[in-house]
Amino acid sequence: MKTNIWTQLIDLISPRPCVMCGRRLDADEEFICQTCSNELPRTNFHLKAEENIMAQLFWGLLPLERATAWFYFASHTKTSNIIYDLKYHNQPEIGIAMGQAMTREIAESGFFDGIDAIVPIPLARQRQQKRGYNQSTMIARGINKETGIPVVEDAVIRLHFQQSQTQLDRWERLKNVEQQFKAANAAQLTNKHVLLVDDVTTTGATIIACGSALRQAPGIRFSVLTLGFTHS
Numbered sequence: 001m002k003t004n005i006w007t008q009l010i011d012l013i014s015p016r017p018c019v020m021c022g023r024r025l026d027a028d029e030e031f032i033c034q035t036c037s038n039e040l041p042r043t044n045f046h047l048k049a050e051e052n053i054m055a056q057l058f059w060g061l062l063p064l065e066r067a068t069a070w071f072y073f074a075s076h077t078k079t080s081n082i083i084y085d086l087k088y089h090n091q092p093e094i095g096i097a098m099g100q101a102m103t104r105e106i107a108e109s110g111f112f113d114g115i116d117a118i119v120p121i122p123l124a125r126q127r128q129q130k131r132g133y134n135q136s137t138m139i140a141r142g143i144n145k146e147t148g149i150p151v152v153e154d155a156v157i158r159l160h161f162q163q164s165q166t167q168l169d170r171w172e173r174l175k176n177v178e179q180q181f182k183a184a185n186a187a188q189l190t191n192k193h194v195l196l197v198d199d200v201t202t203t204g205a206t207i208i209a210c211g212s213a214l215r216q217a218p219g220i221r222f223s224v225l226t227l228g229f230t231h232s
Helices: 005-013 034-039 078-088 092-109 125-131 135-147 170-177 205-214
Strands: 064-072 117-120 156-158 181-183 193-201 221-229
Touching: 064 092, 064 193, 078 092, 078 135, 078 193, 078 221, 092 135, 092 221, 117 135, 135 193, 135 221, 156 205, 181 205, 193 205, 205 221
Parallel strands: 064 221, 117 193, 193 221
Antiparallel strands: 156 181
């Protein structure tokens, strides 16, 4: 992050905390301090994006090209603070910044090569109205800023959300989100390589359900990218 006298003055008047540890950020740090950045439990799945434990969640269920997540996610850890602040503390800018930082780290692996469009996993209308934004869209916009790949938000819609996924196992999650997505303008993605973006992958159920709806577009194929991955 570029710094100038105004940035330094603002930091002096209103110090910015690291979203992971809460320590005061230096003027050249953005959302995460250097110490926490160094300690971020990176998955490095992008180095073997076609076959890793995250990609395996989608094998046989989606026409998958590759999949990766930036870091391992676990509740009540410093990394979970990133997701909680993004989703529940009205800080959409965290999603954009994290999307950019993640993209800069994995781009050299060729992960984004050949991708035609980015589709953020949509929220149900009521939930997005309550939150004020879709956290996955914010992450997607950060990816777009670094890659220039267009973000497509009108290809699929999410219907009502039945219940929280938190306490459900994989098959219960798949059942919970079954029929929860509906293709809207999916034809624009015909024969396209689409990057599905979400905040965290746990069982992959939500992403699978969304991708299944989008398969109305002939020849569509997918890659998957999320900030966090829950390692069971």
